[in-house]
Amino acid sequence: MTRTLVFVFAVLLAAIGWQSWQLNSARHTIDTQRTELATNARELAKKNSQLLGLSILTETNSREQMRLYASAEQTTALLRHRQHRIEELKRENEDLRRWADTPLPDDIIRLRERPALAGGAAYREWLSQSDAVQPEPVSAAH
Numbered sequence: 001m002t003r004t005l006v007f008v009f010a011v012l013l014a015a016i017g018w019q020s021w022q023l024n025s026a027r028h029t030i031d032t033q034r035t036e037l038a039t040n041a042r043e044l045a046k047k048n049s050q051l052l053g054l055s056i057l058t059e060t061n062s063r064e065q066m067r068l069y070a071s072a073e074q075t076t077a078l079l080r081h082r083q084h085r086i087e088e089l090k091r092e093n094e095d096l097r098r099w100a101d102t103p104l105p106d107d108i109i110r111l112r113e114r115p116a117l118a119g120g121a122a123y124r125e126w127l128s129q130s131d132a133v134q135p136e137p138v139s140a141a142h
Contacts, residue, residue, distance in 0.1 A: 090097045117123045
């Protein structure tokens with residue numbers, strides 16, 4: 001009987017030890033998972049705030065893009081209207097049509113063909129290299 005009692009006591013002690021080991025292992029797993037869950041929650045909050053920021057930026061960009069498209073459409077419509085008005089005026093006025101069809105004078109063409117200048121020194125250099133406009137002859141009618 002003592003032998004059986006010792007055996008039962010040993011089995012009971014082994015079962016308690018095994019349960020204690022399992023309980024300790026489960027606590028360790030729970031602690032590890034709790035830490036991972038907190039880390040994941042922080043990462044999720046960070047990603048969520050980034051997504052919110054990107055959503056706001058996308059919405060702002062979309063609004064601005066729509067505003068730019070509307071502005072470009074309005075500008076195109078204004079340009080079309082002006083061009084149409086110019087054509088109407090040319091059809092209405094013979095003098096205006098002749099004036100619009102005449103080529104520009106050589107001096108004006110030359111002015112339109114000048115290079116882009118950056119500063120006074122570049123302008124003076126360009127002036128010294130180009131042909132100056134010839135003054136008209138002065139009549140001696142004094």
